[in-house]
Amino acid sequence: MAVIDVELAGRSYEVRVARDLLASVADQAGAFLRKQGVPIVADANARRHWGAAVEASLRASGKEPRWYDVAPGESSKSWESLARLTDWLLAEGVERGDHVLALGGGVVGDLTGFACAILKRGCGFVQLPTTLLAQVDSSVGGKTAINTSAGKNLVGAFHQPSLVLADLSALDTLPDREMRAGYAEVLKYGVLGDADFFAWLEENGARVVDRENEALEHAVAESVLAKARIVAEDERETSGARALLNLGHTFGHALEAETGFSDRLLHGEGVALGMVLAARYSARRGDIGIEDAQRVTRAVDAAGLPSEISALGLTCDGRALADHMLHDKKMDSGTLPFILLRSIGAAYLAKDVALDDVALFLDEQLQAH
Ligand SMILES: NC(=O)c1ccc[n+]([C@@H]2O[C@H](COP(=O)([O-])OP(=O)(O)OC[C@H]3O[C@@H](n4cnc5c(N)ncnc54)[C@H](O)[C@@H]3O)[C@@H](O)[C@H]2O)c1
Ligand SMILES: O=C(O)C(=O)C[C@@H](O)[C@H](O)[C@H](O)COP(=O)(O)O
Ligand SMILES: [Zn+2]
Numbered sequence: 001m002a003v004i005d006v007e008l009a010g011r012s013y014e015v016r017v018a019r020d021l022l023a024s025v026a027d028q029a030g031a032f033l034r035k036q037g038v039p040i041v042a043d044a045n046a047r048r049h050w051g052a053a054v055e056a057s058l059r060a061s062g063k064e065p066r067w068y069d070v071a072p073g074e075s076s077k078s079w080e081s082l083a084r085l086t087d088w089l090l091a092e093g094v095e096r097g098d099h100v101l102a103l104g105g106g107v108v109g110d111l112t113g114f115a116c117a118i119l120k121r122g123c124g125f126v127q128l129p130t131t132l133l134a135q136v137d138s139s140v141g142g143k144t145a146i147n148t149s150a151g152k153n154l155v156g157a158f159h160q161p162s163l164v165l166a167d168l169s170a171l172d173t174l175p176d177r178e179m180r181a182g183y184a185e186v187l188k189y190g191v192l193g194d195a196d197f198f199a200w201l202e203e204n205g206a207r208v209v210d211r212e213n214e215a216l217e218h219a220v221a222e223s224v225l226a227k228a229r230i231v232a233e234d235e236r237e238t239s240g241a242r243a244l245l246n247l248g249h250t251f252g253h254a255l256e257a258e259t260g261f262s263d264r265l266l267h268g269e270g271v272a273l274g275m276v277l278a279a280r281y282s283a284r285r286g287d288i289g290i291e292d293a294q295r296v297t298r299a300v301d302a303a304g305l306p307s308e309i310s311a312l313g314l315t316c317d318g319r320a321l322a323d324h325m326l327h328d329k330k331m332d333s334g335t336l337p338f339i340l341l342r343s344i345g346a347a348y349l350a351k352d353v354a355l356d357d358v359a360l361f362l363d364e365q366l367q368a369h
Contacts, residue, residue, distance in 0.1 A: 002221035006140060006228045008235055011160050015140055015224045017217060021167035022128060023053040025101070026061035029126050032099040032162050033063060039092050041068045041085065041112040043104025046130040049173040054103060054128070066092055070108050074261040077111055077146045079155075085115045089123075099124035099162060105131035105178070106138035106267065110156070113144030117159035127164040131174055132182025133268050135166035136189075136223035141231040141245075147261055151327040152253040158236055166220060171211055181268025183209050183303050184248075184275070186219050189226040191275055191296060192247045195345030197222055198299070205303055243330060244347045247339040248274030254324035255309065258316055265312065272305035273312075281361055282341040285350075292344050310368050318362030322355045 001018035021028055038058055042051060047069060058065045068088050070076050094100060102112035102125055109127055116125040127139035145156025171179065186208065190198030200218075201208070207215035227245065234241035252267070252274030259265040265273075279296040282288045300307045330337050338353045 002217065002224075004221065004224045004228050006160070007232045008160060013160065013162055013164065015164040015166060015228065017135070017166045017168065017221050017224065019167065019169040019213070021165040022050050022103075022130075022170060023057055025054050025128065025165065026057040026063060028165050029099070029101070029163055030061065032124060032126055033058075035098065036062065036064050037066050037092070038063045038101060039066045039068065039089065039094055039098070040101040040103055041070060041108060041115075043072055043108045043130070044069045045072050046104040046108070046170070050103065050130060050167075050170055054101075070104065070111065072107070073263070074107060074147070074256075074267070076107050077153075079146060079148070081111055082115060082146050085111065086119055089115060089119050094119060094123055096120050096123050099126050101126050101128055102139075102161075103128040103130060105129065105134045109134050109138050110144050110153070111146060113142070113159050113161065114146060114156050117144055117157035122159065124162050125159075127161045129164065129166055130170040132171055132179055132220070133185055134182075135168075135171075135220050136182060137185040137227060139164045139166065140224055140227050141242075142235070151257050151324060152261070153329070154327060166224070168213065168216055168220065171216070176209075177266070178268075179209055179211070180304050181266040181272075184268040184272035184300070184305055186223050187299055187303070188245075188247055188271060188275060189223050191279070191341070191344055192244050192339070192347035193226060193230075193345060194222075195343070197226075198344050202295075202299055202302075205299065209303055240349050243337065243349055244339055246330065247347050248272070248276075248278055250274065250325055250328055250330070250336065250338060251277040251321075253328065254321045255312070255314075257324040258314060258321060259312070265306075269306050272300045272303075273307065273309055276300055276307045277309070277362075277365060278339060279341055280365070281338070281358070284361060285340070287350075288341050288343055292341065295344060308368065309362070309365050314366065318359040318364075318366060321362050322359040325355065325358070 145153035252270030
């Protein structure tokens with residue numbers, strides 16, 4: 001088992017990465033389960049596949065699972081879902097000192113984390129991530145949020161979990177498309193900060209997406225380690241270090257908004273396209289050579305992820321995409337910093353990017369090929 005510490009003053013926690021963690025959840029998370037009833041907020045698909053293992057472990061240790069199902073999909077990160085969930089947690093009598101289990105992908109993790117951030121001004125939660133994306137990214141670092149009609153993750157809180165159990169066996173049942181979407185965030189760690197990891201992924205990415213255990217464990221542990229380091233340095237995204245984790249997201253979130261936060265474009269697919277766009281825009285500015293941008297594109301293509309926005313069938317222009325970016329949380333006094341590349345493995349925050357120029361660049365990209 002790989003164990004990665006997320007070191008935060010007074011709120012440090014472990015991320016455990018191994019197979020079969022859900023089947024021993026009562027032992028793994030026992031220290032946080034102080035009552036007989038255990039509230040579990042579950043993605044309906046994750047529960048269908050893995051609920052029995054969680055249930056058996058809890059019952060064997062004398063606990064009574066109390067299940068709350070969340071409908072799969074991004075639309076569950078909404079005010080309505082949040083209201084229903086908090087009402088349920090209150091009806092269950094969850095107290096500040098209790099812990100809620102979040103079983104599922106980033107949607108359930110972000111929604112449950114936010115509900116726990118505001119329930120009675122804050123109760124505990126344990127992340128049980130069941131998608132690759134949630135294991136390498138969303139379950140770690142304490143960003144929690146819902147979407148609003150204005151855009152992605154616009155209402156939320158920083159609220160750290162007490163423990164993360166990344167059970168690699170859970171990925172056995174994950175659809176291939178979701179596996180590839182999660183891989184985009186893995187690739188992100190290489191592109192933004194670790195050229196050696198990127199090169200390793202160029203060689204071994206197919207083994208990760210194919211769920212070969214050794215490669216998968218290495219990729220998940222390396223990703224979590226990279227994220228844990230950055231979160232420990234800049235928990236609340238104030239110094240600029242954590243903003244680098246947003247590589248590809250300014251473009252990606254705009255594409256997600258334009259496609260209606262739907263199955264048309266998964267978050268990870270938006271990030272993959274966004275990374276390609278960030279690399280191409282960096283090349284256009286002369287920050288990196290075109291060969292580096294092509295290398296990023298090839299790595300995205302090789303994983304079966306989308307790399308051309310012209311293939312999305314969008315009917316909007318570049319200006320409409322740039323307008324979505326006006327809601328980006330990095331917006332500062334009318335300026336939007338962009339995460340661009342100095343090289344593969346060295347992202348930086350560019351504060352001199354004009355959105356008008358980004359709109360023109362996006363027009364070119366929408367028409368390319
Ligand atoms: N908080 C953060 O730091 C952070 C980081 C990255 C992404 N996110 C957010 O995470 C969300 C995306 O998360 P996601 O990609 O995990 O999507 P998701 O939660 O929608 O899950 C993807 C799909 O997989 C299904 N599923 C989950 N586990 C399964 C399993 N083991 N077997 C079979 N099916 C399973 C779900 O039902 C769903 O259909 C987005 O809302 C994104 O904004 C947050
Ligand atoms: O943890 C972070 O910091 C990230 O930026 C991780 C991203 O992968 C994630 O999608 C995050 O939710 C985006 O953050 P946001 O602040 O742009 O909503
Ligand atoms: Zn993301």
